[in-house]
Amino acid sequence: MSRLNEINDWLQRNLPELVARNGVPGAAAAVLVGDEVAEAAAGVLNKNTGVETTTDSLFQIGSITKVWTTTLAMQLVDEGLVDLDAPVRTYLPEFRIADEQAAGQITVRQLMNHTSGFEGDLFTDTGRGDDCVEKYVATLHDTPQLFAPGEMFSYNNAGYTVLGRVVEAVRGKAYDDCLREHLFAPLGLTRAAADAYEAIMFRAATGHLTPDPEQGPQVAPVWSLVRSNAPAGSMLAMSPHDLLLFARMHLNGGLTADGTKVLSPESVTAMQRKQVDVPKLALMGDAWGLGWELFHYPQAKVIGHDGGTIGQNAFLRLVPEHGVAIALLTNGGNTIELYREVFEHVLRELTGVELPAMPQPAQAEERLDGNRFVGTYTSAVGDRVVTQDDDGRIWMEVVPKGILAEITPERAGKTELHPWDGDTLVAAEPTLGIFLPHAFVGDDGQGRAQFLHTGRADRRVAQ
Known part of the structure; x- marks a missing residue:
């Protein structure tokens, strides 16, 4: 029996029990080894309707979208249309934040590696039209600067929406159309949706929140965050299999299974190269590349990203030297523990990577200052x-x-x-x-x- 077959059998046996134990309404997982994929699903997509989760179900991938947005921008780098170290204003002359000096200094690279330094968790709704990202960027004119551009890492959703607007401005088309034409199509995706209007055509999950632990996860009041934040991860949904087609391209030097070039090998490598260190936070990598989160484990380097929207959580990890990728998509409950149990087993069996233990509080031996x-x-x-x-x-x-x-x-x-x-x-x-x-x-x-x-x-x- 091949390693992937063993993982497939393990997922089929264990995922339903793990989903139930962790109070997760529904989950779908996929594992890639080389060109082969194993898939499993368990639970329900919506506790109100009881619709069963299947391997072709769509879940929101949240901030994993940031790697897609970076890929769109790196395609422009490949075409000679964007310079990573050029100021954002080279492509968006209208870009404004509260600190005028910083606004003129922030580069495209700093948007990608979260070192731009301005306030990042801004979810302003600027409507559902194709101009919503452009309108969103205009609302940033009074956004405060936390630190000088390039000084340190601070995760920045707003910065990624600005990066999506750079893609729009250079391509001359809406962000969603860029996704469809420059990634969905060449990757051959058949189970991916850029927005809720497309997702409804598929078997789509809805999120669940837990305001009362005794009642457990309940269906969220809305399906997604606002469209204006789409480049940062508010709308994109897909099956785990289609997410792994994207991951496979990044494992294969920018080529799809049929040899279509989506990204240059140089850009693939640049995205996986360390750009900035991250404080020790356990749940995050120890460094960031361009788009990718980086985990330097003793056994191997792992790249990936997580995503969270309204009651949905997504997890993606790639181990480039082993040609392995894992995706887990969920819709509520104790998703972190489910992630740990699935990924610990799969990574250990396929790559030898051991996830480090999670933090545990300790009593101070003496009074802290x-x-x-x-x-x-x-x-x-x-x-x-x-x-x-x-x-x-x-x-x-x-x-x-x-x-x-x-x-x-x-x-x-x-x-x-x-x-x-x-x-x-x-x-x-x-x-x-x-x-x-x-x-x-x-x-x-x-x-x-x-x-x-x-x-x-x-x-x-x-x-």
Whole structure:
């Protein structure tokens, strides 16, 4: 029996039980080894309708879309139409943020590797028309700059919408049309949808949220985030198999199975090359390339990306030196634990890669110096208020704002932070089974952290 057949048998036997144990309404998985694919599905696409999940079902891939947007932009690099190190204003003269100097300096590369430095979690709805991305970019004129361009990593959804607008402006067509013509078509995708109007033509999953743990996941009130954020990951949906056709192209030097060239080998390599380090956060890679998240494990280098929309979560990992890719698409529940259980087994069996253990809180041997941590750290989607009590315990209260207050109310509340790794503390109570890490980085000259980093760098409010 081949390695892939063994994985296929394992998925068929175990995925239904893993989905049920983790309270995930439905999930579909696919594994690629060379040119062969194994697939499995379990659960339901919608708890209200009871429609069964199948391997050809469509799920939203969320921020994995960012790798697709980067690929579209790198095609323009291949054609000599875009220079990675040219200012964004070379292609979007109208690009404005609050910091005029930064607006003129930010490069296309910095959009791709999340080092542009401006506030990133902005989900402004500018309508459903083909001009919604263009209109969205115009709303950024008063967006604050968190740090100088290129200084550090901070995950940036808005930056990727700007990158999508660069693609639109150079191609002279809407982002969705760029996806269809320059990726869907050459890749031969048959189970992919650029928006909800296309997704409805297929067997599509809906998201589930868990505002009350006792009731479990419930159908989300809306299907997707706003179209204006499409280049960052608000709309794109597909089957795991079609997602792996995209992954296979990146494993095969930019070529499809029939030899069609989608991307140059040089651009494929450039996307996988480290651009910037990422604070130690456990759930994320240790570095970022162009679009790709990078994981430098002792056994092999892994590239990938995760995605989350309204009640849907997606996971993609590639191990280039082994020609292996894994996709898992889900629609609610304890998706992180499901991801861990599936990927730990598949990666170990096919590549020898061992996923590192997740963070566990530890009691401090001595009282922590609260001066380093205490303060209010703010962003457009929430405030994190860190305090220290009389017993020396560190606490963090999360106050979601904007759209996240509506779609993730379970993230609000107060939790204790315990030591984990240097200036990275972890929550004492798990969220969906994970003790979330919080890295305090930078120095304001008084020994206090400048940023609370959870993938996004939230700046300390001046006191």
